[in-house]
Amino acid sequence: MRIRSIRMVAYGGVIDAAPLPLQRGLNVLLGENEAGKSTLVHAFSTLLFGFSPARLDAFPYRPWYVDRYPEIEAEIELDDGTGAELHRKLQSEPQGTYTAAGLLTQLRNRPIEPVHHVTRQLYEALYALAADDLKPPPPDQARSIEERLTLGLSALPLRPVSEVVAELNAEAAREWRADERGKPRVKQLRERLRQNRALRRELLQDEERTRAEHDRLDEAAAALERIEAHIERLQADLQRWERLAPLASRLDRIEEWRAAVGDEAAVTQLPEDIRGRLDELEGVLRAEEGHLERQWAEIEAADAERVALLAKQERGRPLRWLVASVALLMVGVALGVAGSLSSAAIAASVALASAAMAALGQRRGIAAGRRAEAAVGRLRAMRHSAEDAKRRINEIETAREAILRNVQQVAATAGVPWQGSLPQGVQVDVQADKAIAAAAQRKRLWARILEHEQQLAEEYPDLDRRLEEIYALRSKGMAALLAPDGGADLSRRLGELQQERERLQHQIWTLQERLRHRGEKPSLSEVEGEASVIEAEIGAAAFRRDRMLLLSAVISEAERRFRERHRSDVLRRSSAYLRRITRGRYTAMDFVADSGGDQRLVVMRAGMPDPIPAARPLSRGTLDQIALAYRLAVVDSLDAGRERLPILLDEALVHWDDARLQAVCHVLTQVAAERQVLLLTARRDTAERAAAWLGTGVRQLGTTAGSGSAETGQVKDDEPSGHLPYVPRL
């Protein structure tokens, strides 16, 4: 491929330049400083590979003095003789068109198809050489060049081996590293496995805890059940206590009162007011006794009358009156002793007297007799009256006796023994008072019992049932359940049990929560399953690592073998170039590995057995020759079977002496037979000598410093034939 003409529309300092026609083969271009040599070299790269960088603000050849977009165009001729047109412009976006065989291709910023076999970097390193470029390639570049060559030797679109190997090694290192540095996948997986095993141990312990806690839960549940039942019983007891205990307590008090009362019959018979009653009886007794005394007086009066009568009778009828008198006497005796005689004796006396009087009555008509009868009648009446009085007195005394007997009885149960009788008159008997007071107190107690029993009956409509329950409990020996302090005791025990119930409920809740939380953890089988997955992943990752490194080694080995097989071609070519350029002083070129494994370029000098490293202390000129020879060989190899790209030598030969220059010109002549060569220099003598040795003319790149507004280039065509003038379009 060659550039027929190139036109810098706006590029760096060159604006609106006329097309620069270029010859097939050799072109010697003379350009003074600032004439645009470097711009032209850069324009070649841009034409073929696009703008770099492709940003207007960063592009170094954005027109320096005018506000224009970088723009460049060229006509090219491919090795098969067909032509193509190329145009590139960098606006906000890079634009590019490539028209070949009538077909326009939008390039945007892509390289044109004929240069696909090299990269921009490789092109600039190998095809566009400046003086400083002519030195043996450093190992990294040599490696890159070689790699490019090995790839370039094949039509396959292969990735650079170093890239693939680096990628594989990086992937392998991401999986596993022998030095355990970083966080490769296997290391992370092992960490997960370690955590998994720790979790497994924890779960195993959890199993034991779970069993123990389930046992405790069962125990606690059973205990709770028992306590619930107990609480229920106690609550029932407490309710019963609340229902029955107050009643039982009152009943107990009544019982106590009853016990204190003692002989209930005796108390019952006591008058309400014992002293009053006794006093009352005393009064009545006194009255009766007074009445009896009066009767006595009357009897005495009757007796006096009898005596008088007796005296009369004695004087009249001695026998009959004797009998009557005896009878009367007997009545008198009887009456005289009435206070102490029994009523039966009095009655017998009176009956005797009456019989005597009846015998006397046979003598009716006798006045004395009638008077006697009257006296007997009075005596009889008195007898009845006395008998009544005596009877009442007896009754009162009986009543008194009964009361006193009861009092004695009741007082005795109260601990107040009293055997005496009541004092008469104003006499005071302290013991009697005590006894009466005690009896009266018991009587009051009894009254209270009755009153309370009445109240109970009124307060408790179901008294009988309650009483039955109470008696039933007591008969079963469960009286303690009705004890007055039983309620407090029950409440206390209930409280304790409720507390215990709460404690158990809390314990159960805690255990259940703990078990629930534990249940949320994965099971042992799940964790063990995960472990097997992790172990499999570790195995897979380790395998991938080994596989990556094996792949990497296989590819590296393949490249080494391939390169060795094909390096000989490059070395053969470069050795041939070197021999010609050095006129036989150096005979061959080769690569040897240094101690670090890097490939070093060496040369063989004629007549010397050992290779010499292509580095100092070899002279600058020799090193330039070696570098040029190597590059030409590489370029040949790269372009083999593809478009042969132009070579640009920009002051590359400036340090060369005439002999070397002549030698290289000779070589370049041969090179130019196959590809376009542009030799650019600012030195007229160099240009002219080279042109002479190359058998061509010198064309000058014109420079016109246009007051900073524009720079244009032009060529003085020293060889007018066939070349278009290169003039600025102003």
Place this chain on the structure above:
Amino acid sequence: MRPFRFVHMADVHLDSPLASRSASIRKALREAQYTAFRRAIDLAIARRADAVLIAGDLFDHATLSFRSERELLAAFARLREAGICVLYATGNHDPGDPAARVHRLSWPDNVVRFVDATPRTHSVECEGRVVGRVTGAGHAHGAETRNLAAAFPPAQAGIPHVALLHTQVVSAAEAQRHLPYAPSTVPDFEAKGFDYWALGHVHARQAVASEPAVHYAGNIQGRDPSETGPKGVLWVEIGAGGAAEVEFVPLAPIVWETWELPCPPQAHTLNELVAAIVSATEIPRPADGTGRIARLRLFGPSPLAFALSDPVNVDELAELLCERLDLVDVELSASGVTRPLDLGGLRAEPSVLSQALALCETLAGDPELLARLVPTPLAGTPDGRPTDEYLTRLVAELDLEVATRLLREGNP
């Protein structure tokens, strides 16, 4: 005469490690194991079985979990209430070690265990009448290598008589996947006169022999992708004539499927790939709500090889497949998918690649070269040193990967 009816189950493997990358799937599988076991108990009760026969490996290991213990005792208690006895012969995973917790449990009195090699016979009664006899023997320890079947006494005539044993019948399908414990052969069964041999150990359900009927019930729930298809128990009825009618009853709530599919070359998008996979794996789906977990390995050349090298795309594909195929989960491997490469053509073109392909071809047969190229130490072997087996795996199909790596994407 009433037939002897029983459930034959085996290899429940409670507490077995459940290998899945997903924690939720592991949990689901664990629950599925319990569910399958409960379903077996439900079946026995619903069909009024006379007995439940368990042919070993009821547990996976001696560390019986509390959950499994409770499940188990509750299940047996239910059978007890229903008047169904359990005849359980131990296997290599749950040997009758008296010190093991498993065997110190308070078993309900309806459970008859055969925990050592000495065969014993138990009569199964129904309503006071003996309806069948079961002679069983168990593994006393975890590595029983004797032929226990050979020591079984002859069957008694007149009443259906069943033998219960955990054994590796060496000729059984997939027997080689299990350790050769209590190994036996079909002739061992033929001589004894039992009407039915209820076996455990091999997880693939199968009839080992028909005269007499010798069956593996298979395990009750698949635990990993290797245990594919429906799993459950056998329902067996043996009539007066001694002929056993055997019915498989699927019980596993989750079924494993394993598919190995060549990646369809016509699929150029994930959606096209999903459609192709769906049509290739379209098998009748269980109508009873049984879930399916699939392990799908795609392999072979595909225009989607590059896309499928991205785990994000693989995950997305797996998600789409789960949805389209109504799967509980899918473990998708696309590492075997390669770019559609013409290795022959690539070998013919002189290049580093053809050189590398040539190396791949010779690598397996050149131990010296292999030893030089294999990394040292190796990550994938226990001591970092190579073994023949590992190296064979390592170099397998290296050529495709070499080509895939070296060629630029989009330019095969």
